[in-house]
Amino acid sequence: MKRGTSRDIRTANRYEVLRRIIARSPTSRQELAAATGLSLPTVATLVGELLDLGMLTEVGFEESAGGRPRGLVAVDASGGALIGVDVAETYVRVELFDLALSVLARAEEDVHPGENRPEQVVAHVATAVGSVVARVGVADARVLGTGVSVPGQVDRDRGVCEYAPNWDWHDVPLLDLLALHIAHPLYLDNPLRAGAVAELWFGAARGRGDAVVVNLGTGVGAGLALGGGLHRGVSNSAGEWGHTTLVLDGRPCHCGNRGCVETYVGAPGIMRNLREVSPRSPLLHPEDQTATIDALARGAADADPVALEVVRNTARYLGAGIATLVNLLNPEVVVLGSWVAATLGEPLLHEVREAVGRHALGRPFAATEIVLSPIPNDPVCLGAATFALEGTLRSVGRRAGRRTAPART
Amino acid sequence: MKRGTSRDIRTANRYEVLRRIIARSPTSRQELAAATGLSLPTVATLVGELLDLGMLTEVGFEESAGGRPRGLVAVDASGGALIGVDVAETYVRVELFDLALSVLARAEEDVHPGENRPEQVVAHVATAVGSVVARVGVADARVLGTGVSVPGQVDRDRGVCEYAPNWDWHDVPLLDLLALHIAHPLYLDNPLRAGAVAELWFGAARGRGDAVVVNLGTGVGAGLALGGGLHRGVSNSAGEWGHTTLVLDGRPCHCGNRGCVETYVGAPGIMRNLREVSPRSPLLHPEDQTATIDALARGAADADPVALEVVRNTARYLGAGIATLVNLLNPEVVVLGSWVAATLGEPLLHEVREAVGRHALGRPFAATEIVLSPIPNDPVCLGAATFALEGTLRSVGRRAGRRTAPART
Numbered sequence: 001m002k003r004g005t006s007r008d009i010r011t012a013n014r015y016e017v018l019r020r021i022i023a024r025s026p027t028s029r030q031e032l033a034a035a036t037g038l039s040l041p042t043v044a045t046l047v048g049e050l051l052d053l054g055m056l057t058e059v060g061f062e063e064s065a066g067g068r069p070r071g072l073v074a075v076d077a078s079g080g081a082l083i084g085v086d087v088a089e090t091y092v093r094v095e096l097f098d099l100a101l102s103v104l105a106r107a108e109e110d111v112h113p114g115e116n117r118p119e120q121v122v123a124h125v126a127t128a129v130g131s132v133v134a135r136v137g138v139a140d141a142r143v144l145g146t147g148v149s150v151p152g153q154v155d156r157d158r159g160v161c162e163y164a165p166n167w168d169w170h171d172v173p174l175l176d177l178l179a180l181h182i183a184h185p186l187y188l189d190n191p192l193r194a195g196a197v198a199e200l201w202f203g204a205a206r207g208r209g210d211a212v213v214v215n216l217g218t219g220v221g222a223g224l225a226l227g228g229g230l231h232r233g234v235s236n237s238a239g240e241w242g243h244t245t246l247v248l249d250g251r252p253c254h255c256g257n258r259g260c261v262e263t264y265v266g267a268p269g270i271m272r273n274l275r276e277v278s279p280r281s282p283l284l285h286p287e288d289q290t291a292t293i294d295a296l297a298r299g300a301a302d303a304d305p306v307a308l309e310v311v312r313n314t315a316r317y318l319g320a321g322i323a324t325l326v327n328l329l330n331p332e333v334v335v336l337g338s339w340v341a342a343t344l345g346e347p348l349l350h351e352v353r354e355a356v357g358r359h360a361l362g363r364p365f366a367a368t369e370i371v372l373s374p375i376p377n378d379p380v381c382l383g384a385a386t387f388a389l390e391g392t393l394r395s396v397g398r399r400a401g402r403r404t405a406p407a408r409t
Numbered sequence: 410m411k412r413g414t415s416r417d418i419r420t421a422n423r424y425e426v427l428r429r430i431i432a433r434s435p436t437s438r439q440e441l442a443a444a445t446g447l448s449l450p451t452v453a454t455l456v457g458e459l460l461d462l463g464m465l466t467e468v469g470f471e472e473s474a475g476g477r478p479r480g481l482v483a484v485d486a487s488g489g490a491l492i493g494v495d496v497a498e499t500y501v502r503v504e505l506f507d508l509a510l511s512v513l514a515r516a517e518e519d520v521h522p523g524e525n526r527p528e529q530v531v532a533h534v535a536t537a538v539g540s541v542v543a544r545v546g547v548a549d550a551r552v553l554g555t556g557v558s559v560p561g562q563v564d565r566d567r568g569v570c571e572y573a574p575n576w577d578w579h580d581v582p583l584l585d586l587l588a589l590h591i592a593h594p595l596y597l598d599n600p601l602r603a604g605a606v607a608e609l610w611f612g613a614a615r616g617r618g619d620a621v622v623v624n625l626g627t628g629v630g631a632g633l634a635l636g637g638g639l640h641r642g643v644s645n646s647a648g649e650w651g652h653t654t655l656v657l658d659g660r661p662c663h664c665g666n667r668g669c670v671e672t673y674v675g676a677p678g679i680m681r682n683l684r685e686v687s688p689r690s691p692l693l694h695p696e697d698q699t700a701t702i703d704a705l706a707r708g709a710a711d712a713d714p715v716a717l718e719v720v721r722n723t724a725r726y727l728g729a730g731i732a733t734l735v736n737l738l739n740p741e742v743v744v745l746g747s748w749v750a751a752t753l754g755e756p757l758l759h760e761v762r763e764a765v766g767r768h769a770l771g772r773p774f775a776a777t778e779i780v781l782s783p784i785p786n787d788p789v790c791l792g793a794a795t796f797a798l799e800g801t802l803r804s805v806g807r808r809a810g811r812r813t814a815p816a817r818t
Contacts, residue, residue, distance in 0.1 A: 009446065037418065153772045162772055210643055222737070231635060233739020234619055235776040243770055244733035247657045248726070257732070257768050317657070323666070324653035328631070328737070330642020359666050361652055363562045363571055367644040 011394050013038060017046045018055065018075070018393065019386075022101055023201060025074035026059045047073055053396060055079040055099060075100045080392075081138045083146040083184075084385030085125055086191065086378050088339070089166050089218035090290055092121070094128035095381035096136055096143075099389075101202070103377060105132040113287055116167040118177055126181035145185040145388030149194040149380050150174060151219050153237045159188045165243075165254050166219050187384075187391045191215050192239040194383030195337050195373075196223025196230055201386060203335065203375045210331040213373075214241070214322065216340040218289060220262045222325060242266065246321050264317035267293055267340055273317075274310045281306050293343050300347045311344060312351055319355020322370070326356060330364040337373035338380070345372065422447060424802050426455045427464065427484075428795075431510055432610060434483035435468045456482055462805060464488045464508060484509045489801075490547045492555040492593075493794030494534055495600065495787050497748070498575050498627035499699055501530070503537035504790035505545055505552075508798075510611070512786060514541040522696055525576040527586055535590035554594040554797030558603040558789050559583060560628050562646045568597045574652075574663050575628050596793075596800040600624050601648040603792030604746050604782075605632025605639055610795060612744065612784045619740040622782075623650070623731065625749040627698060629671045631734060651675065655730050673726035676702055676749055682722050687715045702752045709756045720753060721760055728764020731779070735765060739773040746782035747789070754781065 013036070020035050021027055029047055033040045050056045057076040061069035077100040086093040089111065096105045107128040111121065129146065152164030159175025175186045196205070196213040205211030205225045213223040222241035224231040231238050242262035243255045250259025251272070263269045267289040274284055274296065283299050283306060285291035299307025322334055334356075336349060353370050360368075373379055422445070429444050430436055438456055442449045459465045466485040470478035486509040495502040498520065505514045516537040520530065538555065561573030568584025584595045605614070605622040614620030614634045622632040631650035633640040640647050651671035652664050659668025660681070672678045676698040683693055683705065692708050692715060694700035708716025731743055743765075745758060762779050769777075782788055 153770070163770070210640075210647075224738075226635060226640060227638075231619075231738070233773065233776075234741040235739055235772055237770070237772045237776075238619075238737065238739035240736040240739075240770055240773065243736045245655060245729045245768065248655055248659070248729055250657070255770060320654045320657055324733070325737075327649040327652045328647065328734075329633075329640070330644055330647035330649075332643040359654065361562070361572070361646070361649055361664060363644055363646045364642065364649065367642075367646075 013042065014046050014049060014396075015390055015393050017043060018050055018389070019201065021050075021056060021073060022075050022099075023206070025100070026072035027074075028062060028070040028072055030070055049396075053079070077102065080144040081136070081142050082144055082385040082388045083129060083132065084194070084378075084381035084383065084388070085129065085146060085148040086194070086380035086384060087121060087125060087148065087150045088191070088380075089116075089151060090339075092124040092128055093378050093381055094125070094132050095378065095385070096132040096138070097382070097385045099144075101382065101385065104138075105135040106377070107131040107135075116169075118169065118172045118174065122174070122177045122181065125178060129182055140183050143184045144392040145187060146182060147187045147189065147194070147384030147387035147391075148174070148178065149189055149191045149384045151191055151217070153240075154188050154190050156188055156236055159186065161188070168254070185388070185391060185395070187387045189236075189384065189387050190221075191217070191338065191380045191383075192221040192223040193230055193232065193236075194223075194380040194387065196225045196239075196383070197386050198375055198379035198383035199223075199335050199337070199373065200225050200228070200230070202382065203373055203379060204333050204371050205335060208332040210329060211333045211335060212325050212329060212331045213335045213337055214325075214341070215338045216265065216318075216336060217338040218267045220266045224329070226329070241321065241325065244321070244324065246317060246324075261317070261321040265314055265321065269317075270296070270310065270314050270340070273313045274306070277309050277313065278306045283307060283310075290339075293340055297343045297345065297347075300344070308347075311347055314344075315348055315351030315355050318348075318352050319357075320359045322352065322356045323359030323365075326360045326364045326368050331368055334368055334370045335373050336371070337375075341372060420803050422451065423455050423458065423805075424799055426452060427459055427798070427802065428610060430459075430465060430482060431484050431508075432615070434509070435481035436483075437471060437479040437481055439479055458805075462488070486511065489553040490545070490551050491553055491794040491797045492538060492541065493603070493787075493790035493792065493797070494538065494555060494557040495603070495789035495793060496530060496534060496557065496559045497600070497789075498525075498560060499748075501533040501537055502787050502790055503534070503541050504787065504794070505541040505547070506791070506794045508553075510791065510794065513547075514544040515786070516540040516544075525578075527578065527581045527583065531583070531586045531590065534587060538591055552593040553801045554596060555591060556596045556598065556603070556793030556796035556800075557583070557587065558598055558600045558793045560600055560626070562649075563597050563599050565597055565645055568595065570597070577663070594797070594800060594804070596796045598645075598793065598796050599630075600626070600747065600789045600792075601630040601632040602639055602641065602645075603632075603789045603796065605634045605648075605792070606795050607784055607788035607792035608632075608744050608746070608782065609634050609637070609639070611791065612782055612788060613742055613778075613780050614744060617741040619738060620742045620744060621734050621738060621740045622744045622746055623734070623750070624747045625674065625727075625745060626747040627676045629675045633738070635738070650730065650734065653730070653733065655726060655733075670726070670730040674723055674730065678726075679705070679719065679723050679749070682726075683715070683719045686718050686722065690715050692716060692719075699748075702749055706752045706754065706756075709753070717756075720756055723753075724757055724760030724764050727757075727761050728766075729768045731761065731765045732768030732774075735769045735773045735777050740777055742778045742780060744780055744782050746784075750781060 077098040079099040109124040199205035211225040220242035247259035251263035253260040283295040486507040518533040608614035620634040629651035656668035660672035662669040692704040
């Protein structure tokens with residue numbers, strides 16, 4: 001067990017209680033105690049704090065079997081707004097949520113090839129955030145925070161994107177740049193973690209002990225939800241499955257290694273798979289990943305033999321790479337998410353399941369379900385918004401200046 | 410957070426407290442509370458139970474700064490014996506421990522090539538267990554339990570080895586077979602988990618948040634110690650790194666897949682690496698893995714060019730495979746253990762570090778230390794003994810028939 005300070009534990013417990021209430025409102029303190037393993041007095045204290053913060057509201061009573069009626073609490077959807085930002089190589093998506101994490105407004109900006117300088121990306125984010133806030137008419141003060149996901153390795157504490165391989169970013173102080181345009185608190189992380197948290201809260205990993213959330217976009221990676229929580233690793237860079245070796249001495253990768261999973265199953269890798277099958281295929285839009293993946297999806301639906309072969313070849317690589325995750329981590333569920341997975345959908349999933357079965361060991365394979373993300377809209381925006389919520393609860397503790405808090409007993 | 414029953418939580422807490430005391434005796438209840446995050450009253454209750462069981466003893470007082478003197482407790486080494494069994498493809502090792510986990514006796518049996526029927530292996534284990542018990546003169550009743558590690562995937566609850574790839578075992582009811590010869594309680598698991606727990610308690614993973622314990626023997630795998638605890642996966646088969654793909658369509662593996670890590674860095678894989686460099690090398694003992702690895706180690710120490718090249722090639726495969734673990738899990742430490750790592754030692758470690766650096770991403774690589782296991786003797790025996798200890802504490806709770814226990818608060 002990792003040792004945390006009392007305040008860390010209190011923040012984590014406060015967050016866990018709020019998360020349960022958001023996932024299921026209304027609920028009673030007794031149900032929360034049973035669901036979290038915390039004692040009833042501890043839950044009552046945490047619920048009291050969240051009521052004081054205006055994040056929860058009392059909504060009446062339920063009869064309990066033979067006992068006193070139990071007070072019910074629910075999340076107060078109007079208790080604050082959260083913004084989630086999904087910065088990807090080809091788009092910036094922004095969603096504004098109420099405190100129940102329902103989407104109130106959404107904006108999207110295309111990021112054109114070559115538009116990869118930090119100032120350009122920051123401008124897109126600022127525009128889209130301004131747009132959702134204006135649309136909903138939320139006063140800035142009501143926005144508790146904005147979570148920003150960028151496709152790279154991030155130092156959360158410093159708000160720095162240390163390395164974004166597809167953009168060749170090194171040590172970009174992204175939150176400082178964004179703070180010039182956005183007034184409320186900002187929190188940085190990446191799509192692997194945002195996607196995994198979204199699946200844990202609202203998607204296919206909900207209630208599962210161990211889940212792997214595979215992110216298939218321009219870059220690829222795997223968010224790891226182990227033991228019901230996010231596995232970040234010692235320097236918050238766990239999940240770089242896209243840069244694990246699938247073919248020793250295989251295709252060169254911009255990370256400097258060769259044969260990385262990403263070079264076979266990221267969008268540019270899939271374009272290369274297409275070129276290998278049919279170099280002059282009309283499905284190929286050389287400078288446009290989105291158009292190419294869209295064309296492959298339409299082609300597969302129309303039983304175009306080239307499209308089917310490319311999907312099959314991609315699934316073969318993907319299957320071997322996912323079998324590595326299955327054999328190594330023995331998860332209950334593997335979730336395929338992000339835009340490439342959403343676009344290629346069922347035909348890809350079907351082939352992937354077969355390919356994983358060929359590569360994985362029997363025991364872990366039998367225990368693993370492989371599904372497409374069931375979250376409508378963009379799971380990464382949702383997950384990024386939860387990071388803003390987590391940060392808000394942390395800073396609440398700080399403002400209150402609590403120094404002593406009961407330890408776990 | 411995974412939800413456990415109150416009894417699960419109580420058993421886990423009892424085990425955690427005992428583990429801390431074994432790791433550091435004498436200690437006070439106050440230190441234990443600080444180290445575990447449990448409340449002082451909870452620690453006091455658990456310590457009281459362990460005193461009643463004769464596992465601990467009171468050993469006096471220490472002055473605390475300005476307060477009452479604090480009572481000190483220590484593990485009672487004579488409070489019971491534990492046996493750890495490491496069944497490998499080429500040997501069976503058995504160690505008998507006192508309750509402080511110091512080795513009191515040790516026995517080893519060679520397992521000759523072809524001697525892989527369950528009855529043959531069981532006979533070796535029974536002989537070696539009988540030998541250590543006779544040597545120490547421990548009455549059977551004082552042996553709290555025997556933990557058995559076998560090189561395969563196990564169903565712990567049923568005591569069945571579901572699949573041991575190197576022996577082609579399928580659903581072998583190993584504990585039932587052993588119970589015909591051994592009277593005290595038996596607990597089954599595998600070397601990945603046993604090795605990882607040994608490193609967590611006494612070795613290079615001690616006090617580390619996330620650690621990967623690479624087991625290099627005939628078969629290979631990786632014990633995962635994440636968040637300070639063992640990651641077992643949903644069906645206790647996590648860690649099968651040996652059967653992750655390193656070279657798509659590469660060397661055939663007896664698991665049915667091709668290009669598995671194990672086929673390049675397990676002892677038979679290393680023999681193949683040697684054959685590729687020099688098919689008729691005198692270092693090669695075609696039917697004897699142990700003799701071949703020993704010869705390679707001696708050759709490398711004598712700067713024999715063939716031996717050096719084989720170590721380098723092996724390290725290159727191993728480095729790419731370990732980089733996968735580093736990129737995916739972002740551990741604080743990677744520990745190389747088991748007999749191949751111990752035999753090839755520093756020359757292998759040196760080459761592996763360089764190879765991981767070539768394949769891993771900068772951020773996770775910078776955060777990861779790569780070391781040889783510092784545990785003298787056999788970490789797998791030690792880890793297996795801790796499983797017997799854990800099982801004992803679980804059955805204590807069961808015998809006492811406690812139905813209500815305070816939840817975590």
